[in-house]
Amino acid sequence: MKKLIIAVALSLAALLSGCVVKETRPLTKLEAVQAKVQIPEVELLDVALRHLDAGVPAELIDDEEALDKKRIYPDVRVAESRLLPMRLRTTLEASGQWGAVRVVPEAVQFVDVVVTGRIIESTGSRLELAITAIDASGRVWIKDRTYASDADLGSYKTDASLRARDPFQNVYSQIANDLVTARDALTSAEKRELRHIAQLRFAQDLDPRSFEGYLQKSSDGRYRLTRLPADNDPAVVRIAKIRERDAAVIDTLDGYTQEFSDKLFDPYGSFRRTSREAIEREDKARAQAMTRTALGAAAVLGSIFASSNCASTDYNCRRIDSAVRTAGAVGGVAAVMSGIQKFSDAKVAAQEVKELASSFSSEAAVQTVEVEGRTLRLTGTAEEQYREWRRLLAAIYREENLPAPNP
Amino acid sequence: MMRAKFFGVAALTLALAACATPPVDQPPSLPSPTPPSTSGIPAPPSLPAPIPPAPSSPAPESGSGEATTADERREVLDKSLDDSLGEFDKTLEEEQRRTAAERDARTATDSSGAGEGGGRAAAEPGSREGDLRSERGMAAGRAGNDAGDRQDRGTVSGGSGAPNRGVESGDDDDIVARRLRRAAEQETDPELKEKLWKEYQDYKRNAKGG
Numbered sequence: 001m002k003k004l005i006i007a008v009a010l011s012l013a014a015l016l017s018g019c020v021v022k023e024t025r026p027l028t029k030l031e032a033v034q035a036k037v038q039i040p041e042v043e044l045l046d047v048a049l050r051h052l053d054a055g056v057p058a059e060l061i062d063d064e065e066a067l068d069k070k071r072i073y074p075d076v077r078v079a080e081s082r083l084l085p086m087r088l089r090t091t092l093e094a095s096g097q098w099g100a101v102r103v104v105p106e107a108v109q110f111v112d113v114v115v116t117g118r119i120i121e122s123t124g125s126r127l128e129l130a131i132t133a134i135d136a137s138g139r140v141w142i143k144d145r146t147y148a149s150d151a152d153l154g155s156y157k158t159d160a161s162l163r164a165r166d167p168f169q170n171v172y173s174q175i176a177n178d179l180v181t182a183r184d185a186l187t188s189a190e191k192r193e194l195r196h197i198a199q200l201r202f203a204q205d206l207d208p209r210s211f212e213g214y215l216q217k218s219s220d221g222r223y224r225l226t227r228l229p230a231d232n233d234p235a236v237v238r239i240a241k242i243r244e245r246d247a248a249v250i251d252t253l254d255g256y257t258q259e260f261s262d263k264l265f266d267p268y269g270s271f272r273r274t275s276r277e278a279i280e281r282e283d284k285a286r287a288q289a290m291t292r293t294a295l296g297a298a299a300v301l302g303s304i305f306a307s308s309n310c311a312s313t314d315y316n317c318r319r320i321d322s323a324v325r326t327a328g329a330v331g332g333v334a335a336v337m338s339g340i341q342k343f344s345d346a347k348v349a350a351q352e353v354k355e356l357a358s359s360f361s362s363e364a365a366v367q368t369v370e371v372e373g374r375t376l377r378l379t380g381t382a383e384e385q386y387r388e389w390r391r392l393l394a395a396i397y398r399e400e401n402l403p404a405p406n407p
Numbered sequence: 408m409m410r411a412k413f414f415g416v417a418a419l420t421l422a423l424a425a426c427a428t429p430p431v432d433q434p435p436s437l438p439s440p441t442p443p444s445t446s447g448i449p450a451p452p453s454l455p456a457p458i459p460p461a462p463s464s465p466a467p468e469s470g471s472g473e474a475t476t477a478d479e480r481r482e483v484l485d486k487s488l489d490d491s492l493g494e495f496d497k498t499l500e501e502e503q504r505r506t507a508a509e510r511d512a513r514t515a516t517d518s519s520g521a522g523e524g525g526g527r528a529a530a531e532p533g534s535r536e537g538d539l540r541s542e543r544g545m546a547a548g549r550a551g552n553d554a555g556d557r558q559d560r561g562t563v564s565g566g567s568g569a570p571n572r573g574v575e576s577g578d579d580d581d582i583v584a585r586r587l588r589r590a591a592e593q594e595t596d597p598e599l600k601e602k603l604w605k606e607y608q609d610y611k612r613n614a615k616g617g
Contacts, residue, residue, distance in 0.1 A: 094586065154613065157613055158609055158613060160605075160606045160609035160610050160613070161609070161610060161613045163606065164584075164587060164606070164610040238485075238488060241488075241489075241492055242492070245492060245495055245496070245499070248496075248499050248503075249499065251503075252499060252502055252503055252506065255503070255506050256506065259506060259509065259510055262510070262513070263513070378502065381498060382495075385491070385495050388491055389488065389491065389492075392484055392487055392488045392491065393488070395484050396481055396484045396485065396488070399477045399480050399481040399484060400477075400481060
């Protein structure tokens with residue numbers, strides 16, 4: 001009898017589990033640490049934020065179903081590989097802690113600090129990134145550290161709030177703060193040296209013979225400054241001119257990504273907001289389905305297999321026992337049926353997420369193709385120019401170092 | 408007969424001797440340029456292929472045919488470099504102008520991105536030697552772009568800054584509200600300004616309510 005009552009209780013619990021509401025507490029807002037004092041220009045480090053690795057597992061690239069289950073939509077990820085660094089860029093710039101902060105492709109090197117990363121998870125409800133930061137000397141600031149946060153639902157309230165604060169601003173703020181911590185661990189001299197190293201590595205890349213001997217690369221792969229060239233050295237002046245053009249190229253590339261980000265700002269924001277709602281529905285329905293099915297099945301099994309404690313002649317007890325068994329079985333079946341319905345609801349919500357992703361993908365794909373095309377065109381042109389400049393600088397070096405003819 | 412033969416051989420020897428090269432006074436060949444002082448430093452991985460030994464005349468650059476001394480040849484090469492840089496500037500300027508024009512065209516129809524732009528403008532620190540910004544070196548080239556560059560818009564003076572309706576004082580603004588407010592104050596386009604103030608007020612309302 002006692003077991004039967006438990007079975008009935010289980011079936012009731014299964015039915016009532018759908019009424020439980022998951023409460024989401026508002027996230028504590030984390031802000032990037034603002035610069036409180038003016039940082040001397042010679043210590044203000046530039047930061048290059050590389051496009052993120054989209055994080056689509058190679059083994060799943062052709063398995064759409066598996067990707068859907070993990071909520072990985074490759075075209076969305078490709079767009080995010082540019083969009084997310086732009087959010088970090090805005091955070092770093094607003095903090096006033098850095099020099100120029102630019103979002104750049106792989107081809108861009110020789111910047112004071114280079115930040116790379118990989119998207120581990122990115123949906124409307126959660127963001128998880130793995131970030132690495134290395135300075136121009138090869139010193140590792142952050143090594144594949146994971147940054148994750150649930151969405152700040154306050155940001156999804158209105159378009160204005162979405163624009164004012166990213167739902168995952170905590171992730172960007174934490175990265176920004178860790179970068180500041182790593183930078184603050186350097187002495188003033190080290191920061192200055194870092195800037196020289198970035199410039200000299202750039203110079204060495206273009207004019208290796210003129211700038212040989214200024215840097216030393218140790219066995220651990222770190223560059224160290226051995227001496228500095230004179231400011232009025234003609235080779236330094238020439239490299240400075242090229243460096244200006246390099247900066248202009250980087251600015252232009254960054255401008256492309258900014259443009260890309262601006263164009264997709266609203267579509268991406270609404271995609272994340274609506275997909276988060278669908279994801280929440282899906283997760284909730286799936287959780288309810290699991291609970292109801294499991295408890296319902298337990299109630300049915302309990303009703304069938306629970307042994308009776310009634311004596312064979314105690315008809316009253318047997319009638320009650322039978323009624324309880326029937327109630328348990330009926331309740332259990334109802335719970336299982338309800339669970340199946342919830343699974344169906346979850347599938348509908350999952351399909352909705354997929355359709356939202358598909359819709360955003362088609363919008364983003366056009367912009368992605370455009371920005372990739374422009375980026376490749378400019379980097380190709382620039383690389384061709386650098387080859388020409390390397391040839392001219394080598395020729396100039398030869399002329400400058402040609403031994404004077406004997407009288 | 409013997410004497411005649413002797414004189415013949417002597418004359419031939421003298422004639423051949425006149426064609427011979429003096430053995431000491433002239434260097435055997437032009438030495439290759441002195442390599443820069445090395446200190447066992449490994450070359451960076453990105454170094455291009457080693458430069459071949461210099462020929463006795465400079466690399467065939469345009470216009471270098473008339474240059475005879477090393478200084479002249481170097482001047483020609485320097486000019487080639489400057490010309491090449493100038494050409495590249497033109498390419499970049501054209502590209503930047505196109506990007507700015509596209510952005511302006513889009514901003515004119517959709518002012519929704521202005522809040523973020525305000526943030527960017529507010530965060531722009533000054534330029535300095537060797538950094539990524541190209542404004543100084545490319546000042547002439549960018550002059551045409553700056554007017555349309557939303558990034559720089561925040562620094563444009565002339566915006567009244569004062570809201571023309573009941574907007575709060577902003578004393579209790581958080582960082583986002585400050586950015587929105589600053590962007591609104593600095594915006595010169597009246598329509599965009601209005602929208603920025605609205606965004607600011609919406610944000611403040613949400614912040615208080617949420």
